[in-house]
Amino acid sequence: MTSGRSFYITTPIYYPSDVPHIGHGYTTVAVDALARWHRQAGDDTWMLTGTDEHGQKMMRAAAANGVTPQEWVDKLVTEAWFPLLNTLDVANDDFIRTTQERHEDGVKKFVQAIYDRGYIYAGEFEALYCVGCEEFKTEADIMDGTGPFEGLKVCAIHSKPLELLQEKNYFFKLSEFQDRLLELYRERPDFVQPESARNEVAAFVQQGLKDLSISRSAFDWGIPVPWDESHVIYVWVDALLNYATAVGFGSDEETFERRWPAHHVVGKDILRFHAVIWPAMLMAAGLEVPRGVFAHGWLLVGGEKMSKSKATGIAPETLVETFGSDAFRFYFLSAIAFGQDGSFSWEDLSARYQAELANGFGNLASRTVAMTARYFDGAVPTPGEYTDVDRAIQRTVADAAAAADAAIDRFRIDEAIRAVWTIVDELNGYITDNEPWALAKDDAQRERLATVLYTCNEGLRALAVLLSPVMPQATAKLWDALGAEPALGALEAQPLREAGAWGLLPAGAATSALSPLFPRIEQAD
Template identity: 40%
Template sequence: MPDPFYITTAISYPNGRPHIGHAYEAIAADVIARFQRMEGREVRLQTGTDEHGLKMARKAQETGQTTRELADEMSGYFKAMCDGLDVSYDRFIRTVDADHHRASQALWTSMAANGDLYLDRYEGWYSVRDEAYYGESELVDAEDGGRLSPNHTPVEWTVEESWFFRLSKYQDRLLELFRKNPQFLQPESRRNEMIAFVSGGLRDLSISRTSFDWGVPVPGSDGHVMYVWVDALTNYLTGVGYPDGGEQWKKFWPASLHLIGKDIVRFHAVYWPAFLMSAGLELPKTIFGHGFLLNRGQKESKSLGNVTDPLMLAERFGVDNLRYYLLRDVAFGQDGSYSAEAIVLRTNAELANSFGNLAQRTLSMIYKNCEGRLVPDAVTSAEDADLERKVLEQIGNLRASFHDLAFSDGLTSWMKAVFACNQFVDDMAPWALKKTDPERMTAVLMVLFRCVRHLALAVRPVVPGSADRLLEQMGIAPGERNFAALDDPHWFAELARDFVLSQPEGVFPRLDLPEGEEG
């Protein structure tokens, strides 16, 4: 039995509505979760919202709401996004949840018991937008002569009493972790960045605030709330039962994969493992920092007016089409760009014209020419066996690529199999064989049916709704829609005993982009 698999997204900061970057990460995490389920693993997928911190308190003041009212409203938009994009999460966690407050305080207490917390005075630069502290050497010059964070966000000089975490104590252990366990932080470019950052020296980290009260109270220290990142990172523990232990904790911790954006790698790959080391907890197995998704080459921002509502994109182009495009077109780990035209072109070329047309032609010919019945004892040729072998080989390549989070490569392999099937249809011309050699036509259609089933199973983690609608038409039971089913030599004969194909319906319609429409 394969090991359980626990995957998390970064929890989203809900001081504004979701944008396409939030959707990209949620979709990628869902594809990984669905893929691992199809590999036979028990999977837990967690996502949610990070609702504490000064940024939320100030946003609530701007909108005339209480901070909790703002948090409730905005968190609802993020949950609706996940539901609308078919993200199969097991828990949507909120940092206002009572069990999360308890977990955060338990982690704090464990770090304190290890002697890693002390009370002092913080004076330095703080970015409210990043919820991050920066040293003078990290700041960049603004056009107006002021100072900005490395992310070009405003910084404020902050002075207040604060609890500090002895981050400097963990410098050597972190460097050893990066160098001896390259699997821990991926891709390699992110690991190299963190090695350089930690090698430059670590300062102890301010981890409490007294200038506002919207956060998790520090145990035994009135007036202090936890630095939002201590609280936010702890969500990964909360979701599997920390600090109570229990079945989920034993089964799923340490996490298999934290999936995050490249802009928050420092918090996850430096602060988080140091907190866990201090608390005596196991580290996650892998942290993967993916790239940004750009809107026509530009990062989305409210000031540029180019923020895209992902649910509007999904409504316009279809959920599965959007999911497929994002994983097919962008090399995971690198920055990528999208546009309405690109979504339409990719969807039409590959899902509609190639795979959708293959499935529809195959099923329609079986329905019309074989009375919808499957013929397991049709006499097959070496060409038939060669096609099925090629398809299964490319699906094996897809599985290997998906294990490495190389989704674009995996879908390239899948498309090679689709192209091979379409070439086979053109070469065999079953519509002509109907007149000249009906037995051969039947054999050709049967091998195509098997290959369409294999291909639908393989792409199911990416386009789950569409793949399931196709597999339903083909009589493939829900319990047989996994990779183990590919190794079952008896499935086709067993299906043929009782199954009769009804009039097939296409599941990948072509998209139209009206002339002059902007992405």
């Protein structure tokens, strides 16, 4: 059931030159949680992820490994990138690879269209190029080398020497879009989020834009320029177009019309490509610009941005094997303010797992289901008259659901989880204050006991729905244990924006034994 409101969201298209690290995992689960939320809220949702497989860096890596570029990318994607999605429980709707025919055909049509509209011209080009970034560097991104690279110009990101490239290339008239881009940022202040990212992009564009070299002739691993096959399309132009080709640009206009424009979630290091070059290309083609570009921060390990070259990359599997995929998703989506840099440490993950998941949410679920079994033979009891303390819980649930939905609309998954967690904290306090184990000893308090345990079970019903986009496995186990499915249907079919309504779990629902949602982790260190 969809509301007709389109919500198309993308991860960056990943460069599979090496295996994924937790930074890739972080972006992917963030986009997945946003997509799951909107899908379950009834929006016409589509989540895209994929791999960017062309360019000089890929060609060199393949040569170093003695295989063709296509064989090399096939191996990387099959062995490392597809498994990542399973490891992290990602429910993407599509996975695009830039070596697929659907993509190559769409790219050629798009580039031909902006050429025909007069936005591309031939010219000579000389600049310093970083193969690692697949990018020509501006003065601000170039540093003087030290140590073995003394006397050379190096990339500010990779600290590796830059190459001077001289080529006859085709250029995109990016400079013509300066005013239109500034007008876009003014008219739609939420086009680039968060605000710090928008300010940075606007300041960059205000300094003036240079035309962009969009082809290469020194190597051939790429999509040929349609009117001059001695050139291939610059890998970044090719890569950005995946967001359009994946939903039918150039091949299925009906699907493209239905899905486009997209929300893009990207790391802040690739913000300019998405917030400057990409909307300018779309304007040149006469297409709508994206709905918005959200730039999240870096994941820091030991104070440094993760990177393979500096051995700070951590494979997501190493965390999932110990803590499970739900805990990975919960930790990265709640512990870091989405949009800002965040630090990862094993100790912090371990502490939050214990405090918030095992002792907080997991213990609440176990206690409630166990007391329902003990005192009411496993049937959710019929509540009696509600008191002020019960109504306070009902208000907490309603407020949390509304606040979480509003936070998701702002792409603040961390704030959404914080809002939902007020239900966990309030219910744990409610059990402590109302002492169902004491009420159970007094027959005269039977109705009060029923009200307290109904309140706990119904609170868990709301938690299962609200947390399912973040922790799909634990919430599915809880839904099952609450006996909710026979009466209410599958968990993923619950309308998320109605989760805060009270009284949906029917009295009499048959609960069943619940093994710990977040088992204790035995670890020596």
